[in-house]
Amino acid sequence: MPDSRPIDSLLERLAQRLLTAWVRHTRRPYLEFMFAGMGRIARSSGHVTPEYIAYGEAVMMRLNITNAEREQAIAWFRSGHDGNADLHQLAGRCNAGVGRTKNRDMLARMCLESFVAIAGVEPDTAANRTVHFLASLIGQDAANARRKHRAQQQRAEQSNAARAILGVSADAGMEEIKRAYRLLASRYHPDKLPANASEEECEFAVRRSIEVRSALEFLLDSGTDAEVNKAAA
Known part of the structure; x- marks a missing residue:
């Protein structure tokens, strides 16, 4: 009887690659919205500080993005900061994305948590007003997220x-x-x-x-x- 293990291993690797590709395809709109949104927050606060850059780097490391995605993320951030990104359109792509609602909610919360963390917890600032605007585009509660972030801090x-x-x-x-x-x-x-x-x-x-x-x-x-x-x- 032929040994099926090499075929099983090949199918397993193929399935994993397909899953990885699907995950990257599903999360791409959220990544673009997130980094463009972070750029917009930096714009609203006046200028890009070293803290913004450090936080953006930390997010990229946490998401384990590829080198190509890293370059794209930097470009998305710049487009948000320069005012070239259409955030309504980007949010629309997120809201209309394929996949389970649970996964979309998780990705939307990931975006919001990044926005809150980079803007800080003081509510009466231009940066946090921008966070509220961004949260409304993807159906999230910015005030609740800020309370949670403050409690974690x-x-x-x-x-x-x-x-x-x-x-x-x-x-x-x-x-x-x-x-x-x-x-x-x-x-x-x-x-x-x-x-x-x-x-x-x-x-x-x-x-x-x-x-x-x-x-x-x-x-x-x-x-x-x-x-x-x-x-x-």
């Missing part, structure tokens, strides 16, 4: 502060976080204070104990109470 800042209290890096895993907590909890435990400790030293130890416990609880917020209690044991 605040949580990231709180996470960084909690890690700083525990003395761990941003990429530290949960086990390292727990070890750091236990070390600090032991250091500031009332039983570890000398018998002649001053009132200020006692208050400092209590305050630090509360801080490190709160930091641990925040970082374990997505886990269970049992995990928090186990880590604090």
Whole structure:
């Protein structure tokens, strides 16, 4: 009986290439709208800052776009910034695109999240008024997206502060976080204070104990109470 594995492998690779081509074809209108929209936001804010450029580069890396798409994305951004892009027409292509509604909604949200991130969270700015305009073209809620983005920023800042209290890096895993907590909890435990400790030293130890416990609880917020209690044991 002939070995069908080479054929199966060939068909699998072909199917993957077709899927990749379909995904790229489906997302292309959204990529054009997104980068042109980002260019329009930069235009409304007055000028293209290094932060805009850095964010655009980060988006391209996250989307894993090809070199050809990268050059095209830069051209789309420029067309939006120069006022040459017809954003109504681009949005119409997105809204009329083929594919499942769920996929289209996901791509539309991707565009909006990029707009909100590059414009910032302050609502009363020309950049954010442009975001509201762009969101309306693809049926998205800019105010809600901005609230979510602000909440994510605040949580990231709180996470960084909690890690700083525990003395761990941003990429530290949960086990390292727990070890750091236990070390600090032991250091500031009332039983570890000398018998002649001053009132200020006692208050400092209590305050630090509360801080490190709160930091641990925040970082374990997505886990269970049992995990928090186990880590604090």
